[in-house]
Amino acid sequence: MKNLLFLFQYILKPRTVGAIMPSSSFLAEKMLDDINFRTANTIVEYGPGTGVFTEKLLEKKMDKTKIILIEKNQDFYNHLKKKYRDKRNVFIINGSAENIVKYLEEMGIAQVDYVISGLPFASLPINVSNMILFNTKRVLSDSGKFVTFQYTQRKMKFINTYFKNMKIKREYRNLPPAYVLSCYN
Numbered sequence: 610m611k612n613l614l615f616l617f618q619y620i621l622k623p624r625t626v627g628a629i630m631p632s633s634s635f636l637a638e639k640m641l642d643d644i645n646f647r648t649a650n651t652i653v654e655y656g657p658g659t660g661v662f663t664e665k666l667l668e669k670k671m672d673k674t675k676i677i678l679i680e681k682n683q684d685f686y687n688h689l690k691k692k693y694r695d696k697r698n699v700f701i702i703n704g705s706a707e708n709i710v711k712y713l714e715e716m717g718i719a720q721v722d723y724v725i726s727g728l729p730f731a732s733l734p735i736n737v738s739n740m741i742l743f744n745t746k747r748v749l750s751d752s753g754k755f756v757t758f759q760y761t762q763r764k765m766k767f768i769n770t771y772f773k774n775m776k777i778k779r780e781y782r783n784l785p786p787a788y789v790l791s792c793y794n
Contacts, residue, residue: 640756641665652666653679675700678699686701
């Protein structure tokens with residue numbers, strides 16, 4: 610069901626979905642490698658799609674940790690609302706990641722510990738990518754991390770302009786294989 614939803618959304622909106630299948634559980638695990646779940650108070654996920662990374666976040670998070678999902682695609686948003694409606698400390702926003710500052714202000718949250726991103730920076734308009742990265746840097750705590758993945762190395766230098774440090778890992782057990790970027794200052 611979720612694979613069909615994902616494929617259908619890719620066909621309709623390839624620039625915003627970015628892949629024909631959801632990420633693998635192997636990629637999800639690698640995306641969460643650098644998260645300290647014992648100390649994380651707030652984790653934001655951009656573009657959760659059908660919830661592959663979200664599932665892993667919910668398995669590992671502490672009870673007190675807030676998970677904020679920001680999904681622009683209406684069909685994915687509806688899927689997530691239905692799937693996680695009974696989960697404690699999970700907040701789902703139908704909107705764009707570039708508005709993260711506004712969403713956090715509305716929730717009374719000053720900073721977050723981690724931002725996990727499934728957004729396809731390679732296909733997003735440059736002005737949108739700039740706003741997302743600029744505002745992500747603004748909301749991260751001093752020790753916070755931005756973790757994203759990309760299928761090519763094309764956008765690594767661009768992302769590195771916002772974050773001084775970047776740890777890169779490769780996950781071959783994903784279709785297609787992906788680079789995981791753990792970014793911090």
